[in-house]
Amino acid sequence: MIIGLGVYRVDFLAAGLPATAWQRMSAGRGAKGHRYYDWAFIALPHPTDAYGGHHWLLMRRSHRTGGLAFYRCWSPQVVALGTLVAVAGRRWKIEESFQAAKTGLGLDPHQHRRWTSWHRWSTLAILATRSSPPRPPATATATSRSG
Numbered sequence: 001m002i003i004g005l006g007v008y009r010v011d012f013l014a015a016g017l018p019a020t021a022w023q024r025m026s027a028g029r030g031a032k033g034h035r036y037y038d039w040a041f042i043a044l045p046h047p048t049d050a051y052g053g054h055h056w057l058l059m060r061r062s063h064r065t066g067g068l069a070f071y072r073c074w075s076p077q078v079v080a081l082g083t084l085v086a087v088a089g090r091r092w093k094i095e096e097s098f099q100a101a102k103t104g105l106g107l108d109p110h111q112h113r114r115w116t117s118w119h120r121w122s123t124l125a126i127l128a129t130r131s132s133p134p135r136p137p138a139t140a141t142a143t144s145r146s147g
Contacts, residue, residue: 010070013042013057014040014061014070017042017059022040022061023081024037024063025037026085027085028090035089035092037060037062038060038062039058039059039061039081041057041058041073041084042056044057051074053074053076054074054077055072055073055074056079057073058070059071071084071088073088104129
């Protein structure tokens with residue numbers, strides 16, 4: 001990662017942060033409640049791109065294992081750490097939606113290495129989904145006989 005004074009590995013940057021730079025925040029609700037991690041961020045120098053705005057390195061640390069995850073973020077204006085954490089937390093919902101769609105369309109077991117392979121498999125999976133007969137709604141019918 002390029003910062004103002006050179007190129008550094010992001011794990012070295014995280015290790016060099018003071019304890020006060022880390023804040024425990026929830027990344028949103030998961031299956032077992034809120035997902036709490038320690039978060040920190042640093043501003044990155046303005047790149048010479050057409051987007052302008054502000055670039056950030058967002059760091060997530062597990063308080064249980066100490067494992068680190070890193071996000072490169074962009075925003076049109078200065079934002080608070082909580083805003084970046086909330087946006088990063090939405091990633092899980094997006095990945096769950098993609099996984100459900102891949103599984104539902106039968107795309108999950110197939111590895112796509114080329115455009116042609118992906119296109120053929122995806123088209124076949126979508127056509128198979130559309131041509132399958134609709135399933136009747138599951139209803140419970142109860143009849144009683146008196147005798």
